[in-house]
Amino acid sequence: MAGQLSIAKALNEALRKSLESDPKTVLMGEDIGKLGGVFRITDGLQKDFGEDRVIDTPLAESGIVGTAIGLALRGYRPVVEIQFDGFVYPAFDQIVSQLAKMHARALGHVKMPITVRIPFGGGIGAVEHHSESHEAYFAHTAGLRVVSPSNAHDAHWMLRQAIESDDPVVFLEPKRRYWDKGEVGEDPMLPLHSARVVRPGTDVTLIAYGPMVKVCQEAAQAAEEDGRRLEVVDLRSLSPIDFAALEESVKRTGRAIVVHEAPVFLGLGAELAARLTERCFYHLEAPVLRVGGYHAPYPPSRVEETYLPDLDRVLDAVDRALAF
């Protein structure tokens, strides 16, 4: 897999490898067959693995996840695609009340090795319900694992790891980065639920995941010109969260800023701020700050740039953190 791959292609290759390595792996979703998915993530897979393993489903999200649960009970390892973030809510009962709790309700007698892939986040100029970040709902739900890659290497390996997991994994794909290219290495390098420092620094820790990692890297680059050395941590896993890695970073820098597209209020940043305050209280030079979406429905695309955190909003928060 040497060479530069787009995130989309890296995901496609991951699905291909998973289909090859385990005959029980099946893909399910709307338009994932001949079309290859609306983002082409499953491009060519039905042709190579057949309609029996790459299944075009009726347009019913609850049905997709619910039948995936039944397939898992029969010994299959379903990977389902929800076409867009805003379309997952019809499947909410099946994900939150059925899938997440099944292992516990059965006292461990059954496993639910199901991966729910969801392209998430904004910045693509889409109509409504195509740009949302709903990770907090899923991370809030015990029984689910939630991850989001930010680059091609992680997209590939984290998806393979998610599919191999015997627990249900909500796999959030940063759709606006689908066409960003990067090197995909020969091995995963990290376990699925580890965070990674993607840019070392000393003054402030920026914590991000999925599409916001790139924004934070660009912010750190810009800040360097002002003599500020920002560390960027790619969270990668939203449940569980690698607090040990975050703690190590924040204790060094004394300042932390969480950046996500999702609304700040009760978003993942709230939990990160609370936990980091508990863990790093005597090391903090400033409160943990949060940069994210507003408490408003995701806006029409002509104003989404206002809603989405960008380099300037991140640097504004850096100024505030350093002013303490």
Add this chain to the structure above:
Amino acid sequence: MTVKSTSRARKKAAPGVPDPARAGIGAEPELVQLLTPEGDRVEHPEFPLTVTPEELRSLYRDLVLVRRFDAEATSLQRQGELGLWASLLGQEAAQVGSGRAMRSGDYAFPTYREHGVAWCRDVDPLNLLGMFRGVNNGGWDPNEKNFHLYTIVIGSQTLHATGYAMGITKDGADDAVIAYFGDGASSQGDVNESFVFASVYNSPVVFFCQNNQWAISEPTTVQTRIPLYRRASGFGFPGVRVDGNDVLACLAVTRWALDHARSGQGPVLVEAFTYRMGAHTTSDDPTRYRQSEETEAWKAKDPILRLKAHLEKEGLADEAFFAEVEAESEKLGLRVREGVRSMPDPDPTLIFDHVYSEPHPLVDEERAEYEAYAASFEGGEHH
């Protein structure tokens, strides 16, 4: 087999007022019946059934024991041993008939009221009581007896059943699945989605709707304006209405439906027309919403009395047999009573035990916090 329909003239009913024609109540000619309420055998051209006297006695035994178990559970709730109980009183024939139609490789996906099906799948009745006592949320291994965990969210299990059936097709196996649900669930999106998936994938699943006339306080007329079995035609598969208080008809029709499904002909909807004789659960008060005359009328159609009458009329069972079943039911009652009363509370750390199948640092951390907290009390015990 074709989907049957009526050309019955419809008359308008006020909202919420049961209109027999609209909900199919009283549409008796459509019912598949093999044993009349008086205990007489009748034939149905499409659903012939040959049963030996021994099989008839065995079905009778099932019905009596299941009712006894159910009554015992209701009593245990009244005594404070269970937090809640959802009685199957009146629905024994629908459950035993369909349950006994299954082969060992078939799989049942129940609601929370399928105690009679569980009995037929050889699930220990005490296993069913754990969740109602509050010591677990199900807890049995569904794959041991091919009987899935009880599902409380209305209709969700029909999709699990359909997915399981899709897996059977992929495996090239000749097993089949029964998805149980009720008249109330027929309105749920999940049930309708499961009909869509099962029909387009031609999945071997039998949708077994026990129309017990009431979804807590709502009559069937709030859910549908056509007989429920006719819903199937819109999804492109057969629907049959069977007398749900006739164990023989339920057996014959379900056996046919399972064979239809397992032979690659796709799903079937069976509507077992029955009646919930008791409350929705022990927390419900049906006197607030239904007339005792209605309940009395259904008493005359009791599933156990009619089989007993048949056995007696035909001389297929003697007093000794009935006494033996009665004694066995007493024994079952005692076993259930003692089993529930001695059912231990789980250790509080059960909370953390099966959240995930693989290690999860947050769960481990919170477990350690709880254990340290509990140990901080004198004697190390905190409950």
